[in-house]
Amino acid sequence: MSDATSTFSYQRPVGLTFGVLIVVLYVFLMAPLVMIIGASFTESLMIEFPPKGLSMQWYVEFFNRQDLVDGLLMSLRIGAITAIVTTAVAVMAAMAGQVISGRLSGWFQLGMTLPLLVPELLTAVGLLFFLYKIELGRTVIGLQMGHILMSFPYAYVSIAAALRQVPGSLEEASASLGATGWQTFRLVILPLIMPGLAMGAIFAFINSFDLYTISLLLKPLGGNTLPLALFDFLTYEFKPTAAAAATLSILLSIGGVALVQKLVGLQRAF
Amino acid sequence: MATVEVRDLRKRYQDFLALDGVSLRAETGQLVTLLGPSGCGKSTTLRCLAGFLEPNGGDILVEGESILSTPANRRGFGVVFQNYALFPHMTVAENIGYGLKLQKLPKGEIETRVYDVMKLVRLDGLGDRLPREISGGQQQRVALARALVLKPRLLLLDEPLANLDARLRDEVRWLIRDLQQQSGITAFYVTHDQSEAMAMSDMVAVMKAGRVAQFATPREIYQKPVERYVADFTGEANFLSCDEVAVTGEGRYSIAVAGTTLDLGGVAGITSDTPVELLLRPEALRLTSVDEATFRGTVTKSAFLGAALHCEITLPGGGVLKLSAEPNANVRTGDEVGIAIDHSHAWLMPEVAP
Numbered sequence: 091m092s093d094a095t096s097t098f099s100y101q102r103p104v105g106l107t108f109g110v111l112i113v114v115l116y117v118f119l120m121a122p123l124v125m126i127i128g129a130s131f132t133e134s135l136m137i138e139f140p141p142k143g144l145s146m147q148w149y150v151e152f153f154n155r156q157d158l159v160d161g162l163l164m165s166l167r168i169g170a171i172t173a174i175v176t177t178a179v180a181v182m183a184a185m186a187g188q189v190i191s192g193r194l195s196g197w198f199q200l201g202m203t204l205p206l207l208v209p210e211l212l213t214a215v216g217l218l219f220f221l222y223k224i225e226l227g228r229t230v231i232g233l234q235m236g237h238i239l240m241s242f243p244y245a246y247v248s249i250a251a252a253l254r255q256v257p258g259s260l261e262e263a264s265a266s267l268g269a270t271g272w273q274t275f276r277l278v279i280l281p282l283i284m285p286g287l288a289m290g291a292i293f294a295f296i297n298s299f300d301l302y303t304i305s306l307l308l309k310p311l312g313g314n315t316l317p318l319a320l321f322d323f324l325t326y327e328f329k330p331t332a333a334a335a336a337t338l339s340i341l342l343s344i345g346g347v348a349l350v351q352k353l354v355g356l357q358r359a360f
Numbered sequence: 361m362a363t364v365e366v367r368d369l370r371k372r373y374q375d376f377l378a379l380d381g382v383s384l385r386a387e388t389g390q391l392v393t394l395l396g397p398s399g400c401g402k403s404t405t406l407r408c409l410a411g412f413l414e415p416n417g418g419d420i421l422v423e424g425e426s427i428l429s430t431p432a433n434r435r436g437f438g439v440v441f442q443n444y445a446l447f448p449h450m451t452v453a454e455n456i457g458y459g460l461k462l463q464k465l466p467k468g469e470i471e472t473r474v475y476d477v478m479k480l481v482r483l484d485g486l487g488d489r490l491p492r493e494i495s496g497g498q499q500q501r502v503a504l505a506r507a508l509v510l511k512p513r514l515l516l517l518d519e520p521l522a523n524l525d526a527r528l529r530d531e532v533r534w535l536i537r538d539l540q541q542q543s544g545i546t547a548f549y550v551t552h553d554q555s556e557a558m559a560m561s562d563m564v565a566v567m568k569a570g571r572v573a574q575f576a577t578p579r580e581i582y583q584k585p586v587e588r589y590v591a592d593f594t595g596e597a598n599f600l601s602c603d604e605v606a607v608t609g610e611g612r613y614s615i616a617v618a619g620t621t622l623d624l625g626g627v628a629g630i631t632s633d634t635p636v637e638l639l640l641r642p643e644a645l646r647l648t649s650v651d652e653a654t655f656r657g658t659v660t661k662s663a664f665l666g667a668a669l670h671c672e673i674t675l676p677g678g679g680v681l682k683l684s685a686e687p688n689a690n691v692r693t694g695d696e697v698g699i700a701i702d703h704s705h706a707w708l709m710p711e712v713a714p
């Protein structure tokens with residue numbers, strides 16, 4: 091079997107045009123990142139690339155700006171709560187999804203990913219009206235609910251996939267050995283889906299950290315998430331502080347992705 | 361340790377009737393095998409016993425008491441799965457100790473019991489390995505140990521040898537039987553392999569499309585099947601159709617077949633209008649000289665198998681008899697030969713049980 095796979099991986103290098111295409115694609119994807127990261131280290135007063143000189147002053151400036159730091163903290167807090175809540179709910183939903191069989195199961199899956207399919211703006215507007223109706227308009231709780239809603243599908247998809255890998259006979263074996271449903275969940279299912287679960291949590295966090303439209307509409311009084319704070323900032327000042335903030339966000343995402351990669355590796359081990 | 365009785369068990373999947381009145385009984389310490397082709401309802405029966413499925417009708421009694429309302433985790437039955445169902449994130453020792461840990465036994469006791477059972481199934485020294493780090497045969501023994509360490513009232517095994525290669529299968533088969541007999545545990549064993557069923561069981565239930573076609577000892581199943589289906593599924597068999605049947609006593613018949621008359625035993629209750637077949641197991645047949653023979657025929661196939669010579673002989677009426685001859689017998693395709701039969705191994709049975 092390893093022979094078969096190695097034949098594939100050692101096949102002749104792809105054609106030249108295809109190679110060029112891939113390089114172009116990467117340049118296209120990476121250019122904004124490289125520029126913004128580069129610009130964050132400039133000594134000049136404007137966002138520019140290539141940077142002039144090398145300095146950390148805009149990072150210092152970022153952490154001295156109360157509005158941006160508040161935004162960062164708010165985003166981190168909302169992201170963390172989103173990750174925890176979506177993961178817990180997604181585990182329950184995914185387990186329910188396994189019990190549902192036949193045609194209904196497809197509809198259930200679709201329902202769970204609906205927030206991905208409906209345009210974010212529509213969800214945001216709908217949620218805005220709803221939140222005002224239940225008197226949570228312009229509150230942090232309302233914003234938090236919006237983030238949970240928008241991030242839920244990511245956690246669900248990842249966790250449901252992990253759960254599908256756990257054969258039903260393991261649950262039966264556990265029961266036959268005397269375990270209650272809860273014990274089976276804690277001792278067998280949870281450890282086995284842990285990589286998928288952590289992955290779901292990280293995706294949910296990154297997604298929440300990134301949300302703009304829904305945050306804009308549900309923005310609580312006197313509070314800003316980092317993307318909103320950055321946008322406000324850029325409206326009045328075009329300083330490399332924004333580039334520093336963006337770089338920090340990018341680092342956070344890359345850290346998350348690296349962690350996911352590591353977890354995917356773990357998942358394969360089973 | 362328990363007597364188990366399955367009464368008229370029924371199970372329906374949507375509009376498909378998987379079990380249509382299954383009745384079985386296992387006395388204390390017996391190993392009862394469910395034998396039958398794929399899809400006949402063996403696993404469904406076992407899963408009802410284990411408590412993984414709820415039957416639509418009938419009852420399951422252990423020591424005379426219904427257990428249908430007892431959930432799987434409180435039945436105290438050990439289950440061994442075809443795919444072993446070992447917990448992949450736990451070591452061998454953790455897998456085996458899982459049930460003991462749930463019972464909150466002291467750590468020391470868990471360790472000694474796990475150690476003892478590992479020795480019993482010859483897994484010494486593998487306690488720290490993960491399931492994926494040991495061979496299929498070893499995984500199978502972990503599954504067995506995990507169930508046995510709890511001293512279950514009843515052991516349920518669903519095709520436990522199906523994923524093993526032939527050599528290991530033999531070894532694990534005897535291990536299972538020895539352990540079961542030593543511990544005096546009552547067991548239900550599912551298989552589609554007739555030799556496995558014959559060799560291991562106290563009782564065999566041959567299943568046919570959600571019913572039990574025959575429930576008897578391996579010997580009776582083999583020698584006195586109630587219908588052709590059972591005979592077919594329990595080993596090599598020759599069938600001849602009979603021209604005339606006369607009842608000569610209780611379960612005794614006189615038949616006209618392929619130009620001769622035979623007196624023989626058969627299933628009770630056959631009348632002269634029952635469609636019947638004569639069962640001749642290969643070992644009831646012997647090549648002989650033409651003048652001493654019960655049947656005469658032409659050899660249409662002969663193959664040297666090492667320990668025996670496999671022959672197929674076509675009778676003048678068109679019937680074909682397969683038998684094993686002595687390996688050095690001088691038999692060639694096209695030869696006219698005689699066949700003597702051992703009357704005590706001939707058996708008359710209906711084509712289909714009423």
Ligand SMILES: Nc1ncnc2c1ncn2[C@@H]1O[C@H](COP(=O)(O)OP(=O)(O)O)[C@@H](O)[C@H]1O
Nearest residue numbers: 373376378396397398399400401402403404405
């Ligand atoms: N969950 C299910 N849903 C529908 N049909 C099933 C299900 N499980 C088993 N069956 C059907 O019931 C019949 C008996 O199955 P089973 O007991 O597994 O047979 P086997 O004798 O091979 O173990 C088969 O025809 C199978 O297709």
Ligand SMILES: [Mg+2]
Nearest residue numbers: 399402403404
């Ligand atoms: Mg089966």
